[in-house]
Amino acid sequence: MAFSASLAHYAFLKTSLHGEVPSSSSSFMGSPLTFSRSSFSGNQSPSKKQLMIFAKKLSGLQEAMRIKRERELGVTKLRRRPPLRRGKVSPRLPVPDHILRPPYVGSDILPEISSQYQIHDSEGITCMRAAGELAARVLNYAGTLVKPSVTTDEIDKAVHQMIIDAGAYPSPLGYGGFPKSVCTSVNECMCHGIPDSRQLQNGDIINIDVTVYLNGYHGDTSKTFLCGEVSDAMKNLVKVTEECLEMGIAVCKDGERFNKIGERISEHAEKYGLGVVERFVGHGVGAVFHSEPIILHHCNDNPGVMVEGQTFTIEPILTMGSTECITWPDNWTALTKDGSPAAQFEHTILITSTGAEILTTS
Template structure:
């Protein structure tokens, strides 16, 4: 489950870009010219645009050469091409009816936020946990379960089934395995998994819309077992999909793996974003810069932020760190994707309705590289 960089999450940032730009709190940005911009909760769209610009500036001020899209497909041309295949250009995803949350038996251990404990949002300069052998063992167990639940969820994907039905079946399987579905009740999220279809970028709430032949769906699974969270996601085809959707899914998978290949002890976290953006833009797809991977363990979301674009986050990876890599790859006429949030305050769709695909793993930094805990 992605973390969103916006005024709801950024609080005290002092180390993100020490040389040129520092975010000092949720309500101000200061750069080397002492130019101050204030964030307010009264205009979240403006705030998001300021942070998009901040991310863009991180990219354009980088000194190394980054591949740029050369032949990005015009939106009209892309939609005409889609129409020639299976995709209906008028089939825009709309919110359906969301059923009640599924019950959880009393014997299931629940995360602290379900019992009313306040979720404390992570900061960019928070210390990054070095996991102990005990917590690594706990994370291996929960991530193994998350992988198995995601695989099970994928077998349910077919034309005609609703995302609500998938959610209910997956919820029951998680409970049967003695775990808790981490999204349920997290900051008010009403369901046990996230289901993001076609142009839904992320955080889609399962509802009564049946999946249609030619759709693609990202299913994001996080489970809580014995005090630890394990997080993983994948994008699945629904029936027969067109060539454009196949390419999108393929590049999203490659983006995940080039990001993971940048994980090694002694390397800076920014190399993950550099690798993802370079490969994604090479193939003329966009990235959603404000949505990031994150640290994970006993806390659902914790330091570090793991950006999927060029940045100057200079923290160093060390053995024992655990975090997610989860690039969002999008059909887009621009390198950095514009998006909008639904009134449910969760569902994110691409502004020009380009489709999105995502794959995610939880990663452990080892002495000589990395271990994929959710593989």
């Protein structure tokens, strides 16, 4: 489960503008728009009609250059979709008393990020593998429910039931007051979407973020699923985002720098003209839900190296436009500022002497 790194604690985090196209009314390929009297015939001031003709020519040139740039990047124009609207949120679902709860349950205060680096012995690794495997199975099941007309609330109920049937606790439920057992982030929602009564539509994409708390350990994973017939551009966004996760994991091993992850992810995303969201980060995970190390998915100078036995998440979010976000009044739902689609993938990994073991596989 991604979380927003506090700028007070992490001053090196800056708002990204990757992928954001400047307004055509004020710039053209990065240069200011200017004109002089020589742009028109004679020495007299241009008439209103002449200005309109000049503006149309300039607008046409800008549009041609925009199309050329998009073709070079392999960008396909999206069909405009209605903006995401919040539906009705149903009450929290109950959890049987015999199921072990994380320590934050019962308080609506968002826990601070633990400074503890979670490095496990053999017993801890066994527990992390069990939690990761369950989270992966739940996520795969949730993906089978994605189809037009299904509500995200229905997905939440099914996920909740599967988790408690396995004797585990749905980690998001009650975390800082979060009201549901899973995050469901549709289209322009970057992350932390709250399941509600909205029905999925043909052509939607949806990230489902599952975290389970099993025998005192969290397993955390997410995936973006396609709903019905999805546009080629959005399919490409989803594909490249998953590839970015895979490339980030591939560099991990004992002694490797953490910032190598963001370097590799950014390089791949930029090849396709996609932006990497900086605000939301990966994190240490284990007995504690969110801890050090903070995993940045963009190019950075964050110090530190990986240690054998350590567990953390990598969970890049990519967008087709602005990487800036706005947050709904619920203080959770984060949307792209310009309404462009976003996709995310996540795994919990274990650092080994030679590489990384993905724990959230079934």
